[in-house]
Amino acid sequence: MGSEEEISMVIRVREFIMEKDLTAVEELERRCQVGLSGDQGDRTSGDGSGNGKKKKKRGMSLHVEQIGDPFARVRHAPDHVMLVAEYGEEDEVVGVIKACVRMVSRGNTTSSSKTKKRKFVKMACLLGLRVSPTHRRLGIATVLVRRAEAWCAARGAAYATMATTASNAPSLALFAGRFAYAPFRRPLFLGHPVHRHRARVPRAHRVMQLPPPLAAAAYTALLSPTGAAEFVPADLPALLAHKLTLGTCLAIERNPDPALPLSFAVLSIWDATRSLRLRVSGAPPLLRASLAAARELDRHAPWLRVPSVPDVFRPFGTYLLYGLHMSGPEGPALLRSLCRHAHNVARNNPACAVVAADVGPNDPVAAAVPHWPRFSCDDDVWCIKKLNAATANSNASDDDDDDWTTTAPPAGVLFVDPREF
Known part of the structure; x- marks a missing residue:
């Protein structure tokens, strides 16, 4: 050579x-x-x-x-x-x-x-x-x-x-x-498929959308005191105001217990359907058949609310969740509600088949983000x-x-x- x-x-x-x-x-x-x-x-x-x-x-x-x-x-x-x-x-x-x-x-x-x-x-x-x-x-x-x-x-x-x-x-x-x-x-890459039915957000939880300036101030207050957040971009305000950031959402309890610490959760939603496509390969024939059968059943009997998964064996788009953070005893439940809210937002985009997040393995949010193991990766x-x-x-x-x-x-x-x- x-x-x-x-x-x-x-x-x-x-x-x-x-x-x-x-x-x-x-x-x-x-x-x-x-x-x-x-x-x-x-x-x-x-x-x-x-x-x-x-x-x-x-x-x-x-x-x-x-x-x-x-x-x-x-x-x-x-x-x-x-x-x-x-x-x-x-x-x-x-x-x-x-x-x-x-x-x-x-x-x-x-x-x-x-x-x-x-x-x-x-x-x-x-x-x-x-x-x-x-x-x-x-x-x-x-x-x-x-x-x-x-x-x-x-x-x-x-x-x-x-x-x-x-x-x-x-x-x-x-x-x-x-x-x-x-x-x-x-x-950790945590993915969850988007299906036709709305995910239920508990009535005890209130989801609000923060305007970009308020979202930037919130993240600054949440991330700066700990000093443990890595790879936060210096232009975070520009990211939060980007046209592909669909919004930053905050979840709180409607009637919090005043005797307990305040609980809340926050995340931002990024529309990646215009910049990348994902595709699953190597799935067993039985899995392919069962997912196809679930879609067909849901099409003919929607009242059963079968969580039918889109055809992920063809190229599909995704929404990415970033800036996930939670606090308080109800933080995990509130973060799950935000993920369900993001799922419901994704339902309005036919190009989106999966909602996903990349999080640190030591981050407590990893245990709270809903995901399917077959759509996730470590x-x-x-x-x-x-x-x-x-x-x-x-x-x-x-x-x-x-x-x-x-x-x-x-x-x-x-x-x-x-x-x-």
């Missing part, structure tokens, strides 16, 4: 040009989504999963495919790029990677004698790495990752993250092996690497551990930005 210098001579990496490269990149994405082994599927921290990535669960796989704008997952960041790799004399596009740099919370606080404030750091996200199945083992992925890291470091990124699944051995070998990324966090792995030691250290106070890569998982919130799912 030739040296890296020899390989780099036949691989040319440059920035994506929409008019020139769109068709070639779309074809590359399609070829990487047909289920061939060795796919470099990945996902960024705050992303749910990468293009075409498979989340394995009990013999089934959940495929996630991006649609529409190729920059959709990085466009919100002030610094973002898509790089393509050309190979050979004909300049064939054989690889692609996306990257962005954004400000996120580190999950702890800087302290002084009077105040505490959340610590933010510049974080690079590498995602959407694809290499043509006919051009693998040529070093193309290595060149793309190295160039993407250099681009992010030049823009002051202190850390770089990527994400994959524990079962994706090629991706882990590349990032954890060659590039020294360390496994960092293990979010296989995701977020990986991290210190990219710019000087920048990372400049963000740390004297009494803080300056290396985020070695910190233990927080007991609080792992914030997953739905824009990068």
